[in-house]
Amino acid sequence: MKGSSVRNTTWDELEVGASAFLERTCTAQDMYLFAHVSGNLNPITLPSGDDPGAKGEPVAPSLWVGSLVSAVLGNLLPGPGSVYRAQSFNFVERVRVGSRLRIEVKCIEKREKPLALFETTVREADGHLVVQGIAEVDAPLTTIVTEAHNLPTIILDDHEHFAPLIAAAKRLPPLPTAVLGPDDRHALGGTVLSAEEGLIVPILIGDGGRIRAAAKDLGVDIGRFEMIDVGDDREASKRAVDLVNTGRAAAIMKGNVGAGPMLAAVMKRDGGLRTGRKLSHAFVLDVPTLEQLLFITDCAINIAPDLSTKVDIVQNGIDLARACGIETPRVGVLSAVETVNPNIPSTLDAAALSKMAERGQIKGGIVDGPLAMDNAMDVTAARTKGITSLVAGRAEVLIVPNLESGNMLAKELTFVARAESAGLVVGARVPIILTSRADNDRARLVSCALAQLYIHWSRTGRSACALPDVSRAAE
Template identity: 85%
Template sequence: MKGTSVRNTTWDELQPGASASLERTCTMQDLTLFAHVSGNINPLPLPSGMQAATGGEPVAPSIWVGSLVSAVLGTLLPGAGTLYRAQSFNFVDRVRVGTRLTVEVKCIEKREKPVALFETTIREADGRVVVQGIAEVEVPLETIVTEANELPQLILDDHEHFAPLIAVAKRLPPLPTAVLGPDDRHALGGAVLSAEEGLIVPILIGDGGRIRAAAKDLGVDIGRFELIDVPDDREASKRAVGLVNTGKAAAIMKGNVKAEALLNAVIKRDGGLRGVRRLSHAFVLDVPTLDHLLFITDCAVNIAPDLTTKVDIVQNGIDLARACGIETPRVGVLSAVETVNPNIPSTLDAAALSKMAERGQIKGGIVDGPLAMDNAMDVGAAKTKGITSLVAGRAEVLIVPNLEAGNMLAKELTFVGRAESAGLVVGARVPIILTSRADNDRARLVSCALAQLYIHWCRTGRSACSVPGFAKAAE
């Protein structure tokens, strides 16, 4: 209807018996928006609440169903300029998500100008009446012609990708985890929350006085956790690495310390935790507009990686995505353009990485590049530019040209696009839970879940998210 002119019906033109109707299907988004707009958070109209309360399907709030009448009165008959005076409703039956409704109004009486009465009826597809009522309105006196333009698009987060990962990770044995610098609200709070959820057994390392002060501020008891009092960040990092080397810890979690101090201890040739590949960091994002997790790498470790380093970054990203249940990750190697340009080195690296994946030098995923951000994530953009690819428009893992690009992209999605984020460094002998000091408890909890899933994948070669019976038991 975009661009179509719509003319109202004035009081002089309105005749008793005139009617109009529209059809509308009740969706879960309708109920979510109604809860936001009205402030009505009765659990019965919301999916999680309804299932918890009765095990049934969500029931639409009756007043939302009734509100559909106003769409006919204000848009079709009498149309633009109509004002309500009164409305009565008799709610005959309930409406559930997926129900197709027909909303009809019929003029039954014209009173003193400009007032008119309308019979209002809402029926299901089989003709069964669910709502009846009478509307008293002021009918417009002058002709108004409007354009039937579409409303601005709303973005709702209809997908909860992190909760299933946490649920599966909770069924794995908790990880003994060296937690560095848990001396502020988020660092300690995230560690305690992860312990309470059964993901980790924290070993607190840092300034004992500050850690206890943070615990007091949070109102949590840390007496059940081992605490190693080491005020210096670098020495604390060495102690954490030492705990891994002696088998006492199976992961490291960064708290209120600088990443540089931790990573320097990890990558030391003697006594460090180097693995067979270069270390790389991945942001894992739950983006409201996507129906899948999004992995962005490298965003925190390798500043300006060369091609050899990018091979490891790609493989690390594929492995982490597979650990999270993506059987064959689609990997988009990003640049500013989607064609190979010798003047843009990242396009050459992208083309090489794509070919290396074809030849089996990178395993487990489908790699394509160079791709610009638009055609990596949007099928329409890829088609417009004539790109035929199994990855274009459907990328699940994004390989960025350098740390600056990756960090800005991930944080833009987090702070502007309202994505939830988690972070993990892989490539060392144990996973390193690396989040920003500004990240909240939830980000740290999800990051611990990622560490759990990654270790399980490394040990078994299978994702716990796809093991028959295992993931189902976590639902």
Template identity: 65%
Template structure:
């Protein structure tokens, strides 16, 4: 370890009156959010909303956060390791805002009875404006210590809200008449109410009318504007929703408090279902705190062990959804356990074929590459470390999983471990089907409604919402 990697403290005996030390820091939005978490101070003057953070509104920093910079100088540099506070006074003649570059300075002004020392403390902006001043009394260390310069572990603060952008884009479209199957619990009826209020859907409620009305009453939801179709049996309610779509009485289906299998069995029926020209698949759309873009994961809910032909449709369905959400040329990473073709691992062979099919235009609208392992599909540094040269590696927007088990575990790990928000949509059917987990909250269901509206618009117009529709050539 070099000298530049270590910091040596100043013991009380070594300390000289007049010695100074400084630390520089730029005030960031993340500092304010973390300080609010640690202190519990949620004063709106000092805790920017997500909208303000994205718009770079210069929120005011809490005064004690500014003062805490003084402790960084005392504890790290002068006197350094082993210093213990006795007392600190502060005065704040001016305010700090996000983006201000600050210089915290301490100056030894007196040595008292061993081990006490007194420091003049100041925090000023880069242009010399004093924002904090005071006096610190500390116990200086008595033993000389060299410590390694420490890099604190990364803390993830989610400052993105990609679902809000989707909802805003979908809100410009006419609401989608939606048959909602068994919305008789808190999350599903709340999602219906929120989505209807946001102008995304016009709901038709199908299920046990008493249970639906009790759930609505518990959540304070007014059902006076929503038609209710009474059907106590879950399977019959799902069949009724499919029949309404086939008859043109609804344009989409939304899952409520019903098992996915019961709903999907009606959707995928050969006779009387909603099958289209492609294989039906499911796509999770995740807002992951560590990513600055939406992540699409498919198929994690319908096709258990898809063959190559099915995977072609899974990939194309996911590409269409990503384009509907505003990605003109999404990057598709086809996942396996390794990033090289291995004849003993069939998913690597499928991935290589899918990649070549995209090169030859058999899969359209995206850049497709595989096989890729999860790390080098999503992390650029991991891809570079392994020497993978690819337009997709480290930058994937869409992840195609080898089978349902892998996809379901991946999506739920991101949701419950990485705290991602998840929405979901069934693709390839003759109408959108919002297939959310019964544990999903109202916001996740609203995001799924936005996906359905954007996807249906894309299928109808050939272009995402807000874009000019593709010119249709005369036959």
């Protein structure tokens, strides 16, 4: 996108005493970007650095501060077409994140064409000198008028949404968890990590030989964990459900087994873990472009849910979001369009769900639909289409039309947009930690934290964590 035009000052037009300035605030993103470009990973220059004198804020790299001078020379005076010959700097003070800076250049001498000398200074907003120096610049000889271009957007994942969930879960008692098939690196690694972090007390169920081989491969000691040696997935799933029914386990975690046998044991009419509500799965995503968690449901259980099933899916999603600290979740019911169309059944379901929430048949959240993905997530898109809604552009929970669309959406965000993901099945008597066999240890750790938080919320009606409500604060 183009902005206003910019005209340079040629050597012939340049006058001694001419000056120009710009203002800039030092941000944490500047520090990360400079580290990426320069390769300078000095810890005192990064937001995670440990500098006792920084009072919680990193020291800006001196050459980052100095580089701001080139923006004035190249953009303002002399402007486009200028070329550096030399630059000296004297760094008087240090700059920290949050500092408001004024960067100024002043022509102090014109030498043999096209050379010009500039005094360069950087000052704090209060006038305190930070940097001073002399720039030797070849000023442009011909007039250049160019459009000011906005640079492409750079996305930095500088939000850590999962850390507060894990921290809150660690304050709760460890959860006795029946772990099915922890017999590969990912399944056992995630189990051991979650146990070491104090989130679960695992009971390992599966082929004992394969579990011990995986432990040897990882170099971990599993002697401290109870193990039930069962070679068959169906029998292992039955044993996990029995542990819940006898009060020895408060959650079930899927390892290197298929979801089918486990869910079949959970859904048995006699001896299973059914409740009056249908089961549904939710992905919980930390997306780099979002300032809050994103919940997508149902992505793994209900293939083509009807309206009554969607009611439970919505309620389960609201409950999980509330357990994670979102007091009144905003729920967007997705379809291909944002208007009710009898030829698109998902729009009819979405409208019905929205009205049911208004009438109190769905509780605890604000539900609106149908919404297309763009106007569910982007305020500008919603306004452009004339949608007035408390949810449009600010959705925190997305209800997808069917399992295929939900699974694809969540995995696109994970593998294309680099979102971190975790997952949980709710609606049974205990939460089921359902992750992909390809998920890493971190995904399993966060999923265990979700189970902890959900159980605490179910028992007390209160969330164990309070997440920053950025979307509401901005209103």
